[in-house]
Amino acid sequence: MSxxxxxxxxxxAREAILIASLKTFARYGYEGASLPKIAQLAxxxxxxxxxxxxxxxxxxxxxxxxxxxxxxREATAIAxxxxxxxxxxxxxxxLQVICNFAAHWPDHFFMIIAEAxxxxxxxxxxxxxxxxxxxxEVVGLLNDARKAGIIRxxxxxEVATTLVAGILLNFTVYPxxxxxxxxxxxxxxxxxxxxxVLLLGVSDAGLVSPIV
Numbered sequence: 001m002s003x004x005x006x007x008x009x010x011x012x013a014r015e016a017i018l019i020a021s022l023k024t025f026a027r028y029g030y031e032g033a034s035l036p037k038i039a040q041l042a043x044x045x046x047x048x049x050x051x052x053x054x055x056x057x058x059x060x061x062x063x064x065x066x067x068x069x070x071x072x073r074e075a076t077a078i079a080x081x082x083x084x085x086x087x088x089x090x091x092x093x094x095l096q097v098i099c100n101f102a103a104h105w106p107d108h109f110f111m112i113i114a115e116a117x118x119x120x121x122x123x124x125x126x127x128x129x130x131x132x133x134x135x136x137e138v139v140g141l142l143n144d145a146r147k148a149g150i151i152r153x154x155x156x157x158e159v160a161t162t163l164v165a166g167i168l169l170n171f172t173v174y175p176x177x178x179x180x181x182x183x184x185x186x187x188x189x190x191x192x193x194x195x196x197v198l199l200l201g202v203s204d205a206g207l208v209s210p211i212v
Contacts, residue, residue, distance in 0.1 A: 013044050013052065014052045016044060017042045017044060017053070017059070019042070020041035021033070021060070021062075022063050022107050023041060024037050024038045024041060025060060025063060026107040026114065029115075029118065035049050061122075064111070064112075064126060064130065067105070068131075071134070072130060072133070074101070075094060075098075075137065078094055078097050087145035087148060087150060091142065092191070094137060095163060098167050099187040099191040100184060102167050102168060103187035103190075104187075112130075113172065135160060139156050139157055142156035159198070163194065166194055167190075167194075170190055171190075
């Protein structure tokens with residue numbers, strides 16, 4: 001076997017392990033996800049997990065990096081591309097990214113929900129590096145909109161929680177059995193409705209009174 005073929009096989013095995021880890025951690029949580037289960041689902045020898053990742057904890061962190069890293073990169077790219085737009089337009093674009101990601105990959109967030117319920121150091125790490133950063137971006141855009149006089153003086157942390165939790169509930173807790181194309185359409189339709197009902201409802205022209 002050539003060195004190139006060996007490298008490709010190692011890369012395929014690593015990718016298979018990460019995909020299997022995501023499904024296993026999402027379904028069973030950290031404590032219930034065993035390395036033999038992951039190896040069986042990935043169709044690799046258990047020794048390959050130790051070879052590529054070392055420990056179960058490092059495998060879990062690499063799985064998070066693999067799954068949510070793409071979302072962070074997309075969110076960062078959208079933030080740069082929309083920096084000249086009005087705050088609510090920037091927020092709409094960010095929410096669409098989160099909706100698309102959750103619609104196509106519900107297991108990614110379900111794994112994090114399992115850690116949130118366990119209240120572990122691992123969840124703190126995820127908040128610091130991924131979910132917390134995304135949440136703060138949503139809050140920051142809402143704050144920008146309030147400063148610009150676009151939305152009323154409401155509790156933006158709670159509005160952000162409602163927006164993000166709504167996405168997770170719709171696509172992660174109750175994932176639909178749609179084709180990839182239909183998932184994209186469903187994500188756009190949900191984002192449009194959520195944006196109109198929740199955000200325009202707190203706009204200065206809306207019907208919601210300021211919270212005092």
